[in-house]
Structures are given as C-alpha cells and as structure tokens.
Amino acid sequence: HWAKIYGKPDKNVPIMPVAPHYSYFDGLLFIILNFATGVARKGLEETPFFGDIFKMCQPILVNRETYDSRSDTVQKILERVN
Numbered sequence: 001h002w003a004k005i006y007g008k009p010d011k012n013v014p015i016m017p018v019a020p021h022y023s024y025f026d027g028l029l030f031i032i033l034n035f036a037t038g039v040a041r042k043g044l045e046e047t048p049f050f051g052d053i054f055k056m057c058q059p060i061l062v063n064r065e066t067y068d069s070r071s072d073t074v075q076k077i078l079e080r081v082n
Contacts, residue, residue: 009033028053037058037060037080038060039059039060039062039073039077040054040059040060040061040062041064042062042063042064044059044061045059
C-alpha cells in the first residue's frame with residue numbers, strides 16, 4: 001500500500017493531517033515523513049515496538065475517557081501550530 005501525498009510537504013508545518021487510520025503499521029508513515037507528529041488515543045504509546053517509534057514523534061495523545069478530550073486536543077494542536 002502507498003500513501004498518496006497531495007501538494008508539497010512544508011517542513012515549517014509541525015502537523016500534517018493524515019487519515020484514515022487502519023493499523024499500527026500506519027506509524028511507519030511517521031518515519032517516512034521524518035518523524036512527523038501525530039494525534040492518537042492514549043495508550044498507543046505503550047504498544048511494544050510501535051509505541052516506542054510513536055513516542056519519538058512526540059504525539060498528541062487523546063484520552064477518550066475524559067469529557068474535555070476533544071477541546072484539549074484542539075488546544076494542543078493550536079499550541080504546536082503557533
């Protein structure tokens with residue numbers, strides 16, 4: 001499978017939206033994209049091997065059990081973009 005990239009990647013942009021997510025192998029895309037950061041559910045960083053790779057990308061982790069998780073995630077994304 002190949003991920004199709006539209007447009008030219010901007011190295012000054014710290015976050016690139018990529019979807020949909022199908023498996024832990026999607027994390028390999030982060031390596032191909034020079035350890036771009038990602039947004040994922042909390043707990044993913046504890047997955048053997050792939051979790052270690054994902055932690056190197058400094059991900060934004062979403063706690064689905066917390067009521068304010070969506071607004072917290074949006075705030076974290078805005079902080080990194082600015």
